[in-house]
Amino acid sequence: MLLTVDGVQAYCYTGGKAFNPAQPTAVFIHGAQNDHSVWILQTRYFAHHGYNVLAVDLPGHGRSQGDARTSVEALADWLIALLDAAGVEKAALFGHSMGSLIALEAAFRAPACVTHLGMLGSTWPMKVSDALLETSRSDEPAAIDMVNIWSHSTMSQKPSCPGPGFYTMGGSQRLMQRISAINPALVFHTDFSACNSYANGEAAAQSVRCPALFIFGTKDMMTPPRSAKLLTTTIAHCKVVSVDSGHSMMSEQPDAVLDALFNFVSGSR
């Protein structure tokens, strides 16, 4: 689905079903140097089980036009504007990694719009090492490989994603390379800088009143679960689910992630 946000074309994948204003809406927000397709299985299930799906391509990523936004706050504003453009008054927000910070900040800025907050592979502060930040600026292909290697816990995840026969580490590498090919303006560095400089995480977490869910990968080297203690203690009413995966949990444990998300929203609907 194509929308116009701030005068620029924005793309949302709808899970293979047309948008239906009568249904509740689930918004899926990808992380750095990714696009909507990282949510392929979860979004298709939601779309065929009573939800509108808006799996966004963030500005400058994939099929969405415009420049990549340079701060989490600006990305949250863009997301709120996108909901407005879609005519969505309330939605569940699910974000992965950088996307989780965007969801958190959007919930802070527009709490009335957010029915549920799902944060996957999250932490705050989301500090990016100086070495990785610099590599993403000076040698983006190398940064892609570093992150791809750190984001996967196995070379034999089953039943793979989006299905048998797909090599997820290869797919993840190619996706990040494709994002670079479509937009050569150092998106990865822009995304990492936004994560690195986001300062409002604690205040935003203190403001969360809607149901909240954290999904952590027990083998996550990018955002180790223990590093998210500030968030999970600040959002005291949150639910925490651990899955046996690295940072790329939607592809390494697609069913476990789907079940956690769907039970979270359908159980408190």
Add this chain to the structure above:
Amino acid sequence: MSGPHYPGFDTLSLHAGAAPDPATGARATPIHFTSAFAFRDSDHAAALFNMERAGHVYSRVSNPTNAVLEERIAALEGGVAGIATASGQAAMHLGLSTIAGAGSHIVASRALYGGSHNLLSYTLKRFGIETTFVDPRDLDAWRAAIRPNTKVLFGETLGNPGLDVLNIPAIAAIAHEHHLPLMVDATFTTPYLLRPFDHGADLVFHSATKFLCGHGTAVGGLLVDGGTFDWQAAYDKTGHFAELCEPYDGFHGMVFAEESTVAAFALRARREGLRDFGAVMSPHNAFAILQGVETLSLRMERHVANTMKVAEFLSSHTAVESVSYPGLPSHPDHALAQTLLPKGCGAVLSFNLKGDRAAGRRFVDGLKVFSHLANVGDAKSLVIHPASTTHFRVPTEQLAVAGIAEGTMRLSVGLEDADDLIEDLARCLKLSQKGA
């Protein structure tokens, strides 16, 4: 301390796609001899059918044993997905039919395996797909052959029968200039010697029957999606590849390029071609090929070393007119081979024996270590004499057009002791000349 790195080739050869069986702990990949897989409940069934959850439904579309092989070849090639098929021919057909249909056009190297040539020249033509064949070394010919309805460029990493080395970087560049993918048959090289995606190819297939299996025990094919070609961008520019970029009625209106930014081709190939044409690999064959892949690098090193010794021996023998092997400086693609194939040029070579068809027959009939049969890529050394077998009805003048002489031999050099191979060849070269 070194930085992060991907698992190496040998590690992937043993582990990619496979883990100890969660049900039994079996370390080897089990052979899942089952036609179908039980659903947990009706919602699970619907979710599997509709690609909302990953898993197996029916072994024509996926099978756990096959999936290990598919993921392993994808990892070894540096691709995003593999599809196991009944044969290399089936892999080629699946690859082409996923993006070409009636009214489509293909540009192909003319230096192809006979079976591939048959498929392109006769069978696909009957279904409305035309092919223009070009000299693989003539880059202008590739460019000139492209038409508005061309959908793919195709060649073999090492051509047939002259072992022409496909200039993948140059031909891929031509394809991409025209918003077209390059598909490559990499059977003779395997990912150990050459990874076509690293050089610009977009789709790769193998006759896994050959070096991947390595023991002459199973027929099978593997198609690999490199995830490198931007189908949506090509569609936006040319209108081609609607199969991937427009709703597909055969799967609930799915737009494959939206579902997966980088694996749209593999999704469609499995969801349509494997499902509907049904040329699926048996899990037993997948197991046999997996055993071969586990030792691929070790075998290929020995294959290449033996082949180089045999090629050097033949090229200095008085009964041999010429030897075609890119590892030799005399081969026209030797310099290109040194760039694209630094680990070696494979284990297939051809040579021209002095004399007529009868000399060729005396040669092959006398061999004791080499087996006379129509295959390559076995651990055992193989030989075929085209003029008395595959081309026995073809007049001498027409043989020449195909690059085959009455004394042409094709060898697939195996893993035996090189001295024994050379002794076998030497004895029969002498024998071949006795009746002259």
